[in-house]
Amino acid sequence: MDQETVRTICYLARLEIDHNKSEKIQKDLETIVELIGSLQSIDTSDIEPLYNPLEMTAFKHEDLEMSDNKKNKFLKNAAESNEDYFLVPRVVE
Amino acid sequence: MSIQFKSITELNELLNSKAISVSELTQESIQLAKKYSELNCFVTLNEENSLKRASTMNRDQKNSSLLSGIPLAQKDLFCTEGLRTTCSSKILSDFIPPYTATVVKKLEDDGSITIGKTNMDEFAMGSSNETSFFGGVHNPWKKGFVPGGSSGGSAAAVAAGIVPAATGTDTGGSIRQPAAHCGITGLKPTYGRISRWGMIAFASSLDQAGPLARSAEDCAILLNSMSGYDSKDTTSLNSDVPNFLEDINQSIKGKKIGIIKEFNLSDLDTEVQKRFDESKKAYENLGAEFFEVSLPNISASVPTYYSIAPAECSSNLSRYDGVRFGHRAENTKDLNDLYIKSRSEGFGDEVKRRILIGTYALSAGYYDAYYKKAQQVRRLIKNDFDQVFKSIDLLMTPTSPNTAFKFESKGIQNPVELYLEDLFTISSNLAGLPAISIPHGQVNSLPVGLQLIGNFLREDQLLNAAHVFQQNSDFHNAKPDLENF
Numbered sequence: 006m007d008q009e010t011v012r013t014i015c016y017l018a019r020l021e022i023d024h025n026k027s028e029k030i031q032k033d034l035e036t037i038v039e040l041i042g043s044l045q046s047i048d049t050s051d052i053e054p055l056y057n058p059l060e061m062t063a064f065k066h067e068d069l070e071m072s073d074n075k076k077n078k079f080l081k082n083a084a085e086s087n088e089d090y091f092l093v094p095r096v097v098e
Numbered sequence: 099m100s101i102q103f104k105s106i107t108e109l110n111e112l113l114n115s116k117a118i119s120v121s122e123l124t125q126e127s128i129q130l131a132k133k134y135s136e137l138n139c140f141v142t143l144n145e146e147n148s149l150k151r152a153s154t155m156n157r158d159q160k161n162s163s164l165l166s167g168i169p170l171a172q173k174d175l176f177c178t179e180g181l182r183t184t185c186s187s188k189i190l191s192d193f194i195p196p197y198t199a200t201v202v203k204k205l206e207d208d209g210s211i212t213i214g215k216t217n218m219d220e221f222a223m224g225s226s227n228e229t230s231f232f233g234g235v236h237n238p239w240k241k242g243f244v245p246g247g248s249s250g251g252s253a254a255a256v257a258a259g260i261v262p263a264a265t266g267t268d269t270g271g272s273i274r275q276p277a278a279h280c281g282i283t284g285l286k287p288t289y290g291r292i293s294r295w296g297m298i299a300f301a302s303s304l305d306q307a308g309p310l311a312r313s314a315e316d317c318a319i320l321l322n323s324m325s326g327y328d329s330k331d332t333t334s335l336n337s338d339v340p341n342f343l344e345d346i347n348q349s350i351k352g353k354k355i356g357i358i359k360e361f362n363l364s365d366l367d368t369e370v371q372k373r374f375d376e377s378k379k380a381y382e383n384l385g386a387e388f389f390e391v392s393l394p395n396i397s398a399s400v401p402t403y404y405s406i407a408p409a410e411c412s413s414n415l416s417r418y419d420g421v422r423f424g425h426r427a428e429n430t431k432d433l434n435d436l437y438i439k440s441r442s443e444g445f446g447d448e449v450k451r452r453i454l455i456g457t458y459a460l461s462a463g464y465y466d467a468y469y470k471k472a473q474q475v476r477r478l479i480k481n482d483f484d485q486v487f488k489s490i491d492l493l494m495t496p497t498s499p500n501t502a503f504k505f506e507s508k509g510i511q512n513p514v515e516l517y518l519e520d521l522f523t524i525s526s527n528l529a530g531l532p533a534i535s536i537p538h539g540q541v542n543s544l545p546v547g548l549q550l551i552g553n554f555l556r557e558d559q560l561l562n563a564a565h566v567f568q569q570n571s572d573f574h575n576a577k578p579d580l581e582n583f
Contacts, residue, residue: 010458011454014454014457014461017457017461018412018441019438020441020450020454021438021439022450030450030454033512034451034454034455034458036514037455038455038458038468040401040404040514041401041404041405041455041459041472042401042468043398043401044398044401044402044471044472045467045471047395047398047475047478049471049474049475049478052474052478054470054473054474054477055473055474055480056303057303057333058290058480058529058530059289059333059335059530061333061335064329064332064334066329075196079423081194082193082194082196082422082423082424084425084426085426091421091422093421093436094431094433094435094436096432096433
């Protein structure tokens with residue numbers, strides 16, 4: 006894993022790493038990738054992945070109208086909002 | 099009268115005989131939390147609300163649940179309406195949830211009183227409680243030593259006798275390992291047994307809530323309340339919940355316990371190994387039979403977990419963007435900059451490390467090699483468990499390879515060193531199986547835990563085996579000396 010790969014992953018994850026920590030992070034990531042890379046030696050041909058230990062289909066509930074509007078409570082947790090929306094920096098000029 | 103170190107059953111007797119009122123009990127529990135504030139168990143105390151609730155509680159002896167009027171602590175990743183919930187992260191340090199987690203609601207509906215929210219590793223990512231934004235928790239048995247993690251605050255609060263029980267969550271050992279390091283009992287139930295609704299997600303296919311208490315019996319009382327189907331959680335199991343207290347006293351004569359061949363116990367610290375051999379002997383004396391069993395793929399559990407858990411974490415934690423809730427950076431030039439700065443300022447180093455690994459494992463070109471591969475190995479691990487549970491009832495391992503260690507003594511140079519702490523606990527999360535840790539002695543004045551793993555939905559067998567052991571030993575009654583802490 007080189008610095009360029011670390012920079013790409015950081016961008017994909019929308020994270021910035023302090024300059025003085027980047028070498029340590031790169032080294033840590035290399036060590037962890039080496040750990041998880043050890044799985045390559047296990048033969049998994051014809052083995053279906055197990056994404057969830059229950060392997061159940063999600064339970065479907067009846068399509069009933071429910072009223073549980075907590076808009077004000079949710080908006081209150083935002084750093085910036087008006088009475089209807091979350092506010093973000095302008096995205097369209 | 100001191101209520102410190104009392105069990106739920108003992109507290110019930112005191113409440114029933116009117117030796118103490120619910121208000122006095124709540125007050126006493128909060129006073130203990132304050133007295134031992136140096137342990138740093140709590141992120142937020144719920145003093146005003148819990149005293150108010152206690153004062154309005156009518157405790158009808160005949161119809162009361164065993165949890166009625168009992169003070170509990172909740173791990174600070176269960177959402178509590180109107181009460182700050184931080185996940186021990188800067189990014190949620192001011193978050194006031196608009197709803198309450200199903201687990202907390204069920205416990206409170208049964209009459210328990212939430213006295214506070216406990217410290218933990220940030221977003222439950224850690225095995226030592228050192229990654230909390232609010233500072234590490236001290237192990238009540240030795241100052242300067244970690245309580246384990248990630249439910250370290252809950253474990254320390256119970257071990258210090260502040261509350262009789264607390265909630266935790268376990269993604270790779272986060273209930274069992276701190277229970278072991280703090281000398282208490284901790285149960286990770288079957289995946290799906292307890293609703294995850296309102297429980298802040300780390301790795302959704304592995305996370306499971308469970309109780310920490312001073313005995314298996316108290317864990318059973320909490321499990322009775324916490325379990326059950328919840329339509330708000332699509333992975334919640336729609337299956338019957340037994341009364342976990344009913345058969346807890348049964349004899350374990352003839353129970354078949356497996357010892358996993360692939361875990362080479364002779365590599366362990368000699369004293370940890372000795373405690374394990376003594377407990378095996380104790381179980382034999384209680385009538386259990388031991389068999390060596392093979393789980394050929396179990397040694398791959400740690401790399402499998404450290405591919406899957408970070409992948410799910412990177413996806414779950416993408417919601418923290420500074421827009422709808424959580425920390426928001428100032429002076430940002432555009433939306434992308436807002437995302438990057440808010441997340442970079444809000445997350446700690448371990449969380450960032452795991453997000454980055456997960457992002458890498460899920461990125462184009464690596465998905466098959468790391469993420470899909472790990473999920474395939476996960477099936478092999480689960481198949482191995484399915485096979486051995488055809489012929490045995492329980493599996494027995496140490497909970498952790500070591501006792502609690504000093505702050506900043508592990509994982510600083512190499513994070514994988516700390517990941518290996520989870521060696522014995524991780525596989526049951528991957529397979530979705532229930533497992534319990536019980537105290538079984540000490541090494542160098544620090545507690546050691548014994549782990550029992552059960553078959554799918556067989557928490558009753560785990561609690562039974564743990565309870566019978568505790569009825570015939572005294573390890574779970576050991577108390578740390580907190581007077582000179």
